[in-house]
Amino acid sequence: MAGEAALINAAARTSLWLQPHRIVLILIALALVFGAAFFMRWDWLPQYYEMGLLGIWRSLWILAVTCFLGFLLAVPLGLAQAAGSFWFSAPARTFCTVIRGTPLLIQLWLLYYGLGSLFPQYPWIRESWMWPYLRQAWPYGVLALTLSFAGYEGEVMRGAFAGVPKGQLEAARAFGMSRWKIFRRIWLPQAIYRALPTLTGETVLQLKSTPLVATISVIDIFAVSSKVRQDTYLTYEPLLLLALIYMIITGILVFAFSKIEARIPNKVG
């Protein structure tokens, strides 16, 4: 029975998809894709194939690391704003305002060109173990993207922490849970459930921010496409392929997050 219902459901969905005007639109889209495949130049692909894969890997890696670290930073930022005393909440609020009020590009350039040009003046930095890392570009990119994600997500977490019903926390206290246990078992999980829908959007926004690291000479997928454009004098092909790659990654991210969201109880509080 269930299988039959699913089949009918699927058939209904396909018929919804294949209305006459949709078929025409899909045919036009296919014609455009094939036109692009046949009439544009793609002979550079084999040569830059490996570089491109490495670039995609680097973009994804930067995305994952900065989202993870940024989220870890966002939790205390949100908590400080939602429940902290003035001395905790004021710096957290200032940080979020400054990050959200200035372009990421300026933050990135301030860290890389600004801080990067100040560091070599101090011999103790040049002699420390950090120096081999500080001479490269990617730590600045990762730092800037992490801070940016923390700033935006900190604001979201503030709302999420504040939105957890008081009754839940009171009930936990009535059970005799310690403050740390209340936070770990009740407050944080419910806040994360609340923040999850916006987390999808923030992660996609973060993906769309990663190409900025190409401006400080990190070779991500955007930088690879720029190199192809410089080498081959082609304007559109690398850019179109790049747009397609970002769309595919966005699609995968949205799909994965919708799967995670579906596993989480949506009626909290």
Place this chain on the structure above:
Amino acid sequence: MPPALPSAVRASNPGATLIDALLSASAAGIIELLSPYPPGWGGTLLLGLLHSIEIALGATVLGLLIGTGGAFGKLYGGPVVRDLLAVYTTVVRAVPELVLILLLYYAGTDLINQALTAMGYQRVDISGLAAGIAVLGFVQGAYSTEVIRGAILAIPQGQIEAARAYGMSPGLMLRRITLPAMLPFAIPGLANLWLIATKDTALLAVVGFYELALATRQAAGVTKAYFTFFFAAGVLYLILSLVSNLLIGRVEAWSRRGMPSLKEAR
């Protein structure tokens, strides 16, 4: 690798270098660098800020026009219009602004010039300002389409039914009911879009349009005072955001006049 500084010439004595570094960042030096009259670079930065504001204003207005049309197309348009708008908003929101800016800039200028040569005119150089506004406006349009669509959907259905019951024509209903009733729902989202627009203008520096980020980069490159100038640019952007926030608060209060305040409603 970060840009090299003449650090090698500095004395190897750590205390002296520290003082040197502090001196190079001292108040007098900074004021001289940031003064609005040459040899200071303050004027360059302020001119860049002006360009940024111009581009952001133009892009927001263009985005609002596209967004209003797009929202009505999505809500009341035919199936083809709706599908095409869905493709537009999905693609624009899934691709990084930087890539879109490059694509639209090259494709747009190419198309215009081909159209001009086909009609027998000379090729033209499109001004950075116009191209920046067009490109960012196209991107903003996709986001404002969604904001305005959501705002129209948030209007209580009873109000629209009441307007219909009064026998209002669709045009009158749009002017008297839909647009004013939508405004309080749309303004927070649109205000957010304005803030995004002011920050997205910085991306145009990568394509080479003259605005605050590019002006800062030039000033910093010439004077080698990277930290000072990027910090100053950040402060300028922050002031722009904070002033915008103040004005937005006023506009929001105005658009919600006569409605219960958010705190009471909760």
